[in-house]
Every structure is written in structure tokens, then in C-alpha cells.
Amino acid sequence: MSKEDPNPFEILGLEPTFDIDMAVLDEAYFSRQTLTHPDRFVYHANSERQAASLQASLLNQAYETLKNPALRARVLLKLRGINVAFEEEKTVYNTEILEEMMDLQEAVMEAISPHDLTDVDNQIHHRFQVTMTSFAHALKQNQNQMLPGLFLRLTYLSKLKMDLKVRQRQLSAKVPLRS
Amino acid sequence: MLLQIVEPSTSLVQEKLSQAVAIGIDLGTTNSVVAFSQGGKPRVLRNEEGEDLLPSVVAYLEDKTPIVGRQAFEFIEQSSECVIFSSKRLMGKSSVEAQDILGHFAITVDEASKEQMVRLKVGSHIKTPVEIAADILRTLKKQAEVALNQPIEKAVITVPAYFDEAARQATKDAAHLSGLKVLRLINEPTAAALAYGLDQGIEGIYAVYDLGGGTFDISLLRLTKGVFQVLATGGDVALGGDDIDRLIVEYFNQLSPEVSSTSASYKQLLTIARAAKEYLSQKEAGVWAWPGGKDCFLDRAMLERLSAPLVEKTIDICRQVLIDADLSPSHVQGIVLVGGATRIPYVRGRVTEFFNQTPLTNLDPDKVVALGAALQAEALTQGSDTLLLDVTPLSLGLETMGGIVEKIIPRNTPIPATFTHEFTTYQDGQTSMKIHVLQGERELVSDCRSLGEFTLTGIPPMPAGVARIKVTFMVDADGLLTVTATEKTTQTHQEVTIKPSYGLTEEDYHRILQETITHGTQDIKDRLFIETKVKAQQLLYQLNEAIKVDGDLLTNIDLKDLEKAMDLLEQCLTQEDRDAIVEQQKIVESMSVPFATRRIQRLVGSVASISSPS
Numbered sequence: 029m030s031k032e033d034p035n036p037f038e039i040l041g042l043e044p045t046f047d048i049d050m051a052v053l054d055e056a057y058f059s060r061q062t063l064t065h066p067d068r069f070v071y072h073a074n075s076e077r078q079a080a081s082l083q084a085s086l087l088n089q090a091y092e093t094l095k096n097p098a099l100r101a102r103v104l105l106k107l108r109g110i111n112v113a114f115e116e117e118k119t120v121y122n123t124e125i126l127e128e129m130m131d132l133q134e135a136v137m138e139a140i141s142p143h144d145l146t147d148v149d150n151q152i153h154h155r156f157q158v159t160m161t162s163f164a165h166a167l168k169q170n171q172n173q174m175l176p177g178l179f180l181r182l183t184y185l186s187k188l189k190m191d192l193k194v195r196q197r198q199l200s201a202k203v204p205l206r207s
Numbered sequence: 208m209l210l211q212i213v214e215p216s217t218s219l220v221q222e223k224l225s226q227a228v229a230i231g232i233d234l235g236t237t238n239s240v241v242a243f244s245q246g247g248k249p250r251v252l253r254n255e256e257g258e259d260l261l262p263s264v265v266a267y268l269e270d271k272t273p274i275v276g277r278q279a280f281e282f283i284e285q286s287s288e289c290v291i292f293s294s295k296r297l298m299g300k301s302s303v304e305a306q307d308i309l310g311h312f313a314i315t316v317d318e319a320s321k322e323q324m325v326r327l328k329v330g331s332h333i334k335t336p337v338e339i340a341a342d343i344l345r346t347l348k349k350q351a352e353v354a355l356n357q358p359i360e361k362a363v364i365t366v367p368a369y370f371d372e373a374a375r376q377a378t379k380d381a382a383h384l385s386g387l388k389v390l391r392l393i394n395e396p397t398a399a400a401l402a403y404g405l406d407q408g409i410e411g412i413y414a415v416y417d418l419g420g421g422t423f424d425i426s427l428l429r430l431t432k433g434v435f436q437v438l439a440t441g442g443d444v445a446l447g448g449d450d451i452d453r454l455i456v457e458y459f460n461q462l463s464p465e466v467s468s469t470s471a472s473y474k475q476l477l478t479i480a481r482a483a484k485e486y487l488s489q490k491e492a493g494v495w496a497w498p499g500g501k502d503c504f505l506d507r508a509m510l511e512r513l514s515a516p517l518v519e520k521t522i523d524i525c526r527q528v529l530i531d532a533d534l535s536p537s538h539v540q541g542i543v544l545v546g547g548a549t550r551i552p553y554v555r556g557r558v559t560e561f562f563n564q565t566p567l568t569n570l571d572p573d574k575v576v577a578l579g580a581a582l583q584a585e586a587l588t589q590g591s592d593t594l595l596l597d598v599t600p601l602s603l604g605l606e607t608m609g610g611i612v613e614k615i616i617p618r619n620t621p622i623p624a625t626f627t628h629e630f631t632t633y634q635d636g637q638t639s640m641k642i643h644v645l646q647g648e649r650e651l652v653s654d655c656r657s658l659g660e661f662t663l664t665g666i667p668p669m670p671a672g673v674a675r676i677k678v679t680f681m682v683d684a685d686g687l688l689t690v691t692a693t694e695k696t697t698q699t700h701q702e703v704t705i706k707p708s709y710g711l712t713e714e715d716y717h718r719i720l721q722e723t724i725t726h727g728t729q730d731i732k733d734r735l736f737i738e739t740k741v742k743a744q745q746l747l748y749q750l751n752e753a754i755k756v757d758g759d760l761l762t763n764i765d766l767k768d769l770e771k772a773m774d775l776l777e778q779c780l781t782q783e784d785r786d787a788i789v790e791q792q793k794i795v796e797s798m799s800v801p802f803a804t805r806r807i808q809r810l811v812g813s814v815a816s817i818s819s820p821s
Contacts (some may be wrong), residue, residue: 058434062594063810066684070390070587073749075796075803083807085625193530200526
């Protein structure tokens with residue numbers, strides 16, 4: 029998120045919080061999208077259709093950002109003035125996190141059946157939940173020094189979840205892809 | 208006829224928007240359907256013979272108007288080379304790709320077209336898939352006009368969810384040629400969900416399994432109080448019931464190996480194979496007379512064996528889409544079956560088994576898409592409480608160093624979607640930059656579909672790395688991409704339209720228009736002039752309405768400037784100079800952009816202040 033990026037909480041009219049109620053998020057998103065979705069502007073002038081379309085895409089982006097815990101955490105850090113990019117660079121030296129993540133990554137890559145993935149999936153999921161709870165707690169207690177580290181764990185675990193999905197997709201195919 | 212142009216009158220331009228009528232069209236690989244909805248009740252519009260499915264088959268005979276539909280089949284025997292079916296498979300394809308797809312078809316590709324949009328030799332004609340689609344659409348338009356007893360100019364047209372940019376653009380071009388304005392392209396599975404959701408009032412997560420003649424789509428949707436939210440979509444645009452027909456042809460040919468070449472055309476063989484396939488959806492087994500060979504026996508068990516790999520592939524795609532959406536089959540509350548090929552008992556069985564529940568089939572799988580399109584057409588013209596939130600089926604990326612694709616808008620991103628990327632120059636004094644846009648999931652440029660390359664020009668000469676070029680990619684609600692670029696240090700602005708590599712060129716468009724016009728009295732200039740005039744008049748009308756409501760958003764000076772420009776446009780309209788109108792219209796449009804933006808902000812702001820008082 030660069031400086032110019034709009035604040036997704038503001039776009040959706042929500043209080044900035046990590047413990048977001050998904051039903052509330054959906055409701056905020058749907059009610060706004062109902063007004064600005066391009067389907068409501070089929071008969072308007074070009075310039076208005078485009079402005080509406082842009083607004084709808086901002087809503088989409090804000091919704092997608094807030095739905096994703098790691099991206100949501102990033103926005104909240106940013107709002108507290110904590111520089112995330114700098115912290116990300118520093119992690120390269122955070123061997124503790126790196127080693128843990130590399131172990132999990134290996135487990136994902138080495139799985140040869142969907143069944144193998146279930147175990148590592150559970151592990152990643154569990155650690156993700158624990159980290160989310162810690163992050164939410166640290167944020168509430170204003171333990172700002174804890175936040176970057178927890179954010180990094182969230183980001184890494186989030187990326188691992190993506191890798192896991194890619195692997196799941198690969199392993200789920202029973203029919204070879206068209207060559 | 209293509210040209211049914213009415214001289215623009217005040218009534219046309221200022222037509223009460225709420226009274227506009229629009230139809231829904233399912234432009235299918237095998238059959239096409241047109242439907243209309245009134246008061247939330249969609250119905251299929253039949254032709255004068257009472258048929259509701261129009262076979263997507265066109266016969267182009269010497270010096271005759273195209274014959275579309277069932278009658279076109281009659282020419283398969285005598286002049287097979289003049290009859291085209293399944294042309295939807297070629298939408299947005301290049302000649303090279305088309306040759307891969309066509310395989311056995313008797314129709315040949317015009318070699319001259321090479322890397323451009325495919326052109327087919329059809330008897331003595333040269334036709335693009337876009338023109339063929341336009342002929343089908345024209346027939347449906349007429350059918351609707353007769354059934355509804357009024358002229359129809361607007362439509363919602365469905366496309367496979369997995370259609371790429373080029374194929375979507377081709378569909379839109381075809382509609383334009385046929386004299387229909389596309390209010391929205393919607394995805395076939397989404398349309399089907401709309402028809403089911405509104406008909407049955409269902410809520411929760413639903414899967415739409417759509418196996419048509421030539422394409423397969425699977426979409427997962429979440430339905431909540433009138434909101435249809437697509438969670439993920441997947442598919443294959445070269446997988447459908449047609450492929451089963453081909454497998455049957457191969458099998459029957461193997462049964463009669465003594466016949467090396469038959470007098471029958473491949474298309475005739477396909478017709479028999481299709482009949483066999485359809486028969487076996489009702490009965491257990493049958494015998495078919497194979498031209499030049501012996502009688503061939505086929506039963507359900509054998510048909511299952513033949514089609515198993517194909518059906519398994521669709522199940523694989525279902526599995527992958529569930530992974531994409533972080534769901535398992537048990538989350539899915541219902542499955543909607545769409546497409547003629549879902550009548551095959553084996554297909555139905557495998558879907559039931561995979562999702563562990565019986566699919567919904569209350570609505571006819573051949574018509575449900577058109578019914579959904581009609582509902583959306585009504586929603587767009589008459590207003591509605593429902594909301595369709597769809598996604599991009601394929602990732603969009605840019606070519607970077609070493610022929611690698613950098614994804615900028617990943618698949619399953621809700622649309623409309625905007626992405627901004629900043630580029631800089633790598634050479635001193637560099638004034639232009641090439642940008643290559645690709646679509647697909649693979650890492651290498653050579654494995655993805657090229658959407659087009661464009662060059663940003665007019666970058667002011669600066670040392671390398673100083674220029675800041677902000678490029679905005681926007682995928683609109685039809686799934687089509689536009690690109691705009693601004694050089695930030697000097698505010699040089701450029702709008703770039705991505706011309707799909709295999710799209711219809713301006714010359715193509717004029718040539719086709721010319722050809723269709725030969726019978727009529729009007730010439731292209733008239734048509735283009737009238738189109739331009741109507742557009743300008745509509746713009747003036749819309750702006751005047753906007754000023755009436757929200758004029759306070761403009762300062763007095765801005766308002767005066769805008770009105771002055773509008774007056775000038777009004778004056779241009781009294782003269783027969785198309786270029787002047789186009790030019791002045793552009794000026795008015797660009798002047799009204801800040802006004803439009805403020806209007807939308809006011810609209811959004813009104814909600815924001817209700818839900819979060821601050």
C-alpha cells in the first residue's frame with residue numbers, strides 16, 4: 029500500500045479493527061456495491077459509467093484486502109505509522125522465522141498425495157490462527173514492538189497457504205493436462 | 208438485414224429509459240436461445256414455427272442471404288462446404304489456433320489471414336466467426352421482434368465464464384454488426400444461477416456445472432439476499448458435447464475399418480454420432496447405419512468408456528475450483544446443471560457422485576442460461592434489487608524481462624477491477640515504451656495468450672529512470688480490458704485501447720458492413736453518421752439531466768464552460784460533418800469527467816454518512 033492508496037476501512041465505512049466480523053464486512057460491501065456497480069449505470073453518460081466503474085473496483089479491492097488477514101494486518105500497521113517495507117527487509121535476517129517457514133514449505137513441496145498435504149495444512153492453519161489471535165491482542169494492548177514480527181509470521185503463513193493451494197491443485201488432477 | 212436504422216428523433220434519444228426493452232440471448236455452440244423477461248418472469252421467445260432452440264448452424268449459399276438454424280442442416284448433404292456449425296469455438300482465435308481446433312471440418316482456413324483473426328472459406332465466401340455469430344444474432348433479434356411485435360435494439364448476451372478477452376470482444380463485435388447494443392456480457396453459469404436463484408429463492412453456496420456443446424464451465428457462487436457473488440470459476444473452452452460426438456465417430460469408423468473413405472462428409476458422420484449420443488440418454492442401446500460401412504452398435508456402457516476421460520477432466524476442474532474458493536464439496540448446498548451434455552446419464556452420475564447430492568434440474572438445461580440473461584436484461588433496463596458480482600476467469604499479466612509474465616490481476620478477482628503499475632524508462636531520452644499484456648496462468652510469455660502489445664508514446668525525453676509512467680489496467684464488468692497511461696512528471700495522458708491480437712480490425716468492420724449493405728440503399732457513411740449523431744444527442748440529454756439534479760457540484764465558471772461546449776456540440780449536430788461531431792463530443796466528454804466523478808462520490812458519500820456518522 030503506497031501513501032496514495034485509499035484506506036479500505038474508510039472506503040467501506042468500517043472502524044479499523046483486526047477482529048473483523050465477516051457478516052458486517054459483507055453487508056458494508058454489498059450495500060455500497062448495490063449503488064455503484066456498473067449494472068446500475070448502463071444508461072448513464074460514459075464519464076459517469078467510468079467513474080462508477082472505478083468506484084466499484086475500489087470497493088472490490090477494499091473488500092478483498094480486508095477479507096485477507098495478512099493484508100488487513102498490513103493496513104492496520106500502516107495506519108499506526110509502522111513501516112512494513114523496512115521490517116520485511118529485516119526479516120531476511122530473522123533466521124528463526126525463516127527456518128520454521130522453510131520446513132513447512134518443504135513439507136508442502138514434498139507432498140505426493142492430497143493426503144500428505146492434510147497434515148501440513150492443519151499445521152499451517154493452526155499456526156495461522158494462533159498468530160492471528162496474538163496479533164489482535166498486541167494491537168489492542170498497543171504492544172507496538174510486537175506487531176511487525178507477528179505481521180511477518182502472518183505474511184509468511186499466508187504465502188504458504190497459497191503455495192499449499194497450488195500444490196493441492198497439482199495433486200488433485202487425475203487426468204493429465206493437455207500437452 | 209443488418210440495417211434497421213431509424214432516423215434519430217427526440218423520442219429515440221430521450222426515450223424514457225425505464226421503457227427501454229432488452230432481450231437475453233444465449234449464443235451457444237450447438238443451439239442459441241432468445242428470451243424476454245417481464246415482471247421478473249422470463250420466457251423463451253419461439254420462432255414462427257414454434258421452435259425455441261435455434262441450431263447455431265449457418266448455410267452460406269451462392270449469392271443468397273445466409274440460412275440460419277434448422278433449415279441450414281438440409282444443405283449438409285449436398286453442399287457440406289457451405290454449412291458451418293460450432294463456429295463459437297473459433298471466436299477470438301487466430302488462423303493457427305483455428306486449424307488445431309477444426310481438425311476434421313470440411314471448412315478450410317483462408318491462408319491469407321495467417322496471424323490475424325481466422326477467416327474461413329465457406330463455399331465461395333470468406334467469413335470470420337464474428338460474421339457468422341452476427342448472422343445468428345440477427346436471426347434471434349428478428350425472432351424476438353416478431354414475438355414481441357416491436358423493434359429490439361438491446362440485449363444481454365451470455366458467454367462461457369472461461370472465455371478470454373479476445374472471444375468476449377468478438378462476441379460484442381458480432382452483436383454490433385447485427386444491430387444489437389450489448390448492455391452487458393454475462394457469464395453463462397452466472398446467468399443460470401440467476402434464473403435458479405430468483406425462481407427458487409435459494410440461498411447459500413451453489414455450484415453451476417455447465418457442459419455445453421463446445422465449452423465447459425464450473426462456477427461457485429454464494430447467494431445472499433439477492434446478491435449473486437461468484438467465488439471462483441474455472442473451465443475449458445475446448446471441451447464439450449461436440450468432443451463426445453467426435454469420439455463416437457472415431458469409434459464407429461474403427462468398427463468399419465474396411466471402409467477407407469466414405470462418400471459421406473465428416474459433418475454427416477457427426478450428425479449421426481450426435482443422434483446416437485442423444486438417443487442413449489433415453490435408451491440403453493441402439494444400432495446406427497454408418498455410411499459406406501456396416502451397422503454400428505453402441506450401448507451406454509461403451510459410450511461411458513468413450514467419454515470417461517473427458518468427464519473426469521471436468522471433475523478435475525471442479526476439484527480445482529473448490530480449492531481456489533477454499534471449499535470442499537460438502538460446503539456446496541446445491542448443484543445446477545446447465546448445457547445439453549448434462550443430459551447424458553453418465554455425466555449426471557459423476558457430478559452426483561462427486562458433490563454427493565442430486566443436482567437441480569427443474570429448469571431446462573438448454574434454456575436456463577437464456578432465461579437468466581433475460582432476467583439480467585430486465586434488471587438493467589427496469590432497475591432491480593439483485594446484484595451480480597462476477598470475477599475474472601483468467602489472470603492478467605505483463606511481460607517482464609526474460610519472457611516471464613508478471614501477474615497483475617489474478618484469476619477470480621472480482622470485477623470491475625483496477626490495477627495500477629508504475630513504469631520508468633531505462634534509456635536516456637527514451638520517448639516511448641512497449642507494453643505487452645497477456646492472459647493465462649502459466650509463467651512464460653510463450654505459454655500465455657497474448658492480448659496485445661501497445662506502445663506508450665509521447666514520454667518527454669528525460670534521463671533514464673526519471674520518467675514516472677503510471678499505467679492503469681481496468682477490467683470492466685464485461686470482462687474487457689482498457690489501459691490508460693499517464694506520465695506523472697508532465698501529466699501527459701494517454702488512453703490506449705487494447706486491440707485483441709485476433710480481433711476485428713477497423714477495415715474488417717467496414718468491409719463487412721459494405722457486404723451486408725449491398726442489398727440495401729443506405730451506405731456506410733449514413734449508418735456511421737446516424738450512430739454518431741444518436742450518441743452525441745444521448746450525451747447532451749444525459750448531461751442536461753445530470754446538471755438539473757447535481758448542477759450545484761459545478762462552480763459557476765465550470766458550468767458555463769461545460770454549457771458552452773455543449774452548445775457547440777448542438778451546433779455541430781445541425782451540420783452534416785461527422786468528424787466535427789466526434790471531435791466536439793470528445794471535448795464535452797472529457798470536460799464532464801470531474802463532474803461525473805463528483806456525482807458518483809456524492810452518491811457513495813450518502814451511504815457512508817448513514818452507516819458511519821463521523
